[in-house]
Amino acid sequence: MKKVFYIIIVIFILAQFLSPKLPETSFSNPDDLIINNPEMNANVQDILRNSCYDCHSNETGYPWYSYISPISFLISRDTKLGREELNFSEWETLSKIERAGVIDDITDEVSEGEMPMSIYTLIHRDAGLNDQDKEILINWFENYADSLFE
Amino acid sequence: MKNLILILTIATASITFLSFTTGTGYEMPSDKVGLPAYDVPDDVQEIIDNSCYGCHNTDSKSTKGKMKLNFDKLSDLKQSKQIGKLMKISKVVKNGKMPTKKFVEKYPDKKLTDDETTLLVTWADNMAVELSGE
Numbered sequence: 001m002k003k004v005f006y007i008i009i010v011i012f013i014l015a016q017f018l019s020p021k022l023p024e025t026s027f028s029n030p031d032d033l034i035i036n037n038p039e040m041n042a043n044v045q046d047i048l049r050n051s052c053y054d055c056h057s058n059e060t061g062y063p064w065y066s067y068i069s070p071i072s073f074l075i076s077r078d079t080k081l082g083r084e085e086l087n088f089s090e091w092e093t094l095s096k097i098e099r100a101g102v103i104d105d106i107t108d109e110v111s112e113g114e115m116p117m118s119i120y121t122l123i124h125r126d127a128g129l130n131d132q133d134k135e136i137l138i139n140w141f142e143n144y145a146d147s148l149f150e
Numbered sequence: 151m152k153n154l155i156l157i158l159t160i161a162t163a164s165i166t167f168l169s170f171t172t173g174t175g176y177e178m179p180s181d182k183v184g185l186p187a188y189d190v191p192d193d194v195q196e197i198i199d200n201s202c203y204g205c206h207n208t209d210s211k212s213t214k215g216k217m218k219l220n221f222d223k224l225s226d227l228k229q230s231k232q233i234g235k236l237m238k239i240s241k242v243v244k245n246g247k248m249p250t251k252k253f254v255e256k257y258p259d260k261k262l263t264d265d266e267t268t269l270l271v272t273w274a275d276n277m278a279v280e281l282s283g284e
Contacts, residue, residue, distance in 0.1 A: 096284070097237055097279060100230050100231075100233040100234040100278075100282075101234050101236075101238050102237075104231065104234030104235055104237070104238050112217075142231075148230065149229050149233070149282055149283065
């Protein structure tokens with residue numbers, strides 16, 4: 001029994017050397033959605049930063065456990081995939097029609113409760129969106145999408 | 151022996167039931183796609199009828215499929231939504247997410263060929279640009 005325990009400890013320590021490099025963060029993003037829309041209400045900004053920006057921007061906040069293997073693998077992968085799918089830090093580089101496509105994704109997934117992912121809100125308890133949050137977020141994006149084609 | 155037969159019967163019945171309830175909700179489309187306001191070339195129309203419309207129509211049993219995209223109602227949506235949906239069609243077809251893996255396994259002949267993929271993606275992209283007025 002003791003032996004098993006030691007083996008687990010050794011594996012855990014060795015795993016730390018295999019830990020992946022987490023996607024880099026940057027807090028200076030001139031093409032960022034929020035920066036380029038100064039008229040955006042503070043509550044919309046708060047929802048975005050609190051519930052979306054960890055995976056969908058370059059401004060990822062990594063908690064201490066992000067650096068510990070094997071959690072680091074999960075966080076590294078989800079952040080990378082999240083940014084590939086949608087990166088609010090590079091919002092202005094999208095064309096108008098591309099933005100409309102992404103917004104269709106955002107409104108569908110948020111209203112269906114597919115985003116934020118449950119594994120994320122399990123740990124970040126305050127990142128979950130209630131019905132009012134969803135409505136605020138979806139309304140803002142729909143109005144924004146309309147304004148693109150006026 | 152009698153028990154064994156009973157168990158087998160119940161198992162078979164359950165599996166049959168499950169295979170119905172977990173289906174893709176696909177039914178052969180009876181009508182052509184309703185895209186009244188759209189200019190849809192015949193070859194694109196055929197692809198949509200064959201590989202998309204079965205789940206993405208008003209009477210679809212696939213609630214999720216219908217919610218994400220309903221061809222019957224597409225041209226009723228506001229401009230920004232229509233553009234968004236067309237861009238989404240282009241994206242999910244391009245990256246092979248649609249038709250779903252499960253659907254293609256069940257109906258291998260409805261899998262999109264490379265040519266069909268290109269046709270559909272190009273059409274959706276062009277329609278989006280046209281609708282955007284640019």
